[in-house]
Amino acid sequence: MRSPPGAPAPTAIAGILESRAFGLLARILLTFVFWTSGLAKLLDFSASAAVMEGFGLSPGWAVNLATLVLQLGASLLIILNRAVWPAALALAVFTLLTIPVAHPFWAREGEEAFRDLTVALEHVSVIGGLALAAILSRRSGRF
Numbered sequence: 001m002r003s004p005p006g007a008p009a010p011t012a013i014a015g016i017l018e019s020r021a022f023g024l025l026a027r028i029l030l031t032f033v034f035w036t037s038g039l040a041k042l043l044d045f046s047a048s049a050a051v052m053e054g055f056g057l058s059p060g061w062a063v064n065l066a067t068l069v070l071q072l073g074a075s076l077l078i079i080l081n082r083a084v085w086p087a088a089l090a091l092a093v094f095t096l097l098t099i100p101v102a103h104p105f106w107a108r109e110g111e112e113a114f115r116d117l118t119v120a121l122e123h124v125s126v127i128g129g130l131a132l133a134a135i136l137s138r139r140s141g142r143f
Contacts, residue, residue, distance in 0.1 A: 023081070024079070024081075026133075027078050027079045027081065027133065028079055030078065030126075030129050030130070030133055031074075031075035031078050031079060031091075033126065034071040034072075034074065034075045034091055035071060035072055035075040035076070035079075037068075037071055038067070038068040038069075038070075038071030038072035038075065039068075039072070041064055041067060041068040041071070042068050042072070045061070045064060048060075048064045048068075049061040049063075049064040051064075052064050052067070055101050055102055056101075057101070067094075070090060070091070070094055071091075071094075073087075074087035074088075074090045074091045075087075075091075078091075078130075078133060081137060084133060084134050084137035084138070085134040085137065085138060088130040088131065088133050088134040089130075089134070091130055092127045092130045092131065095123045095126055095127055095130075096123070096127060098123065099120045099123055103116040103117075103119045103120045103123070104116065105117035105120055
């Protein structure tokens with residue numbers, strides 16, 4: 001993809017942005033929060049299942065299993081640049097749904113409300129990144 005007229009990227013930057021290695025790095029970094037969370041859920045399954053129960057999601061073990069499979073599987077698909085739009089959509093919906101479940105800032109007060117609002121806004125930004133990954137993958141096949 002070329003820069004829009006009037007905003008050409010320097011040759012070195014253009015080379016980096018168009019390289020397959022940089023695309024791979026970007027996909028790894030975009031999915032970092034998901035695959036590390038999935039691995040943590042796998043490595044400490046019982047504690048993660050208890051956290052799910054604490055959010056009112058039961059059975060905790062089943063929700064934890066589904067969550068880690070989604071996080072690891074969709075991350076892997078995005079990293080490998082395979083079925084990126086369905087994987088990105090799945091992670092985006094999951095991320096959006098975590099806001100009312102785990103970060104209901106409207107139901108909190110003070111510092112706790114601020115912290116949950118900040119996390120919710122970060123989640124929205126991640127959803128935007130996932131949307132861009134799907135767009136770039138579809139357009140170029142090289143992202």
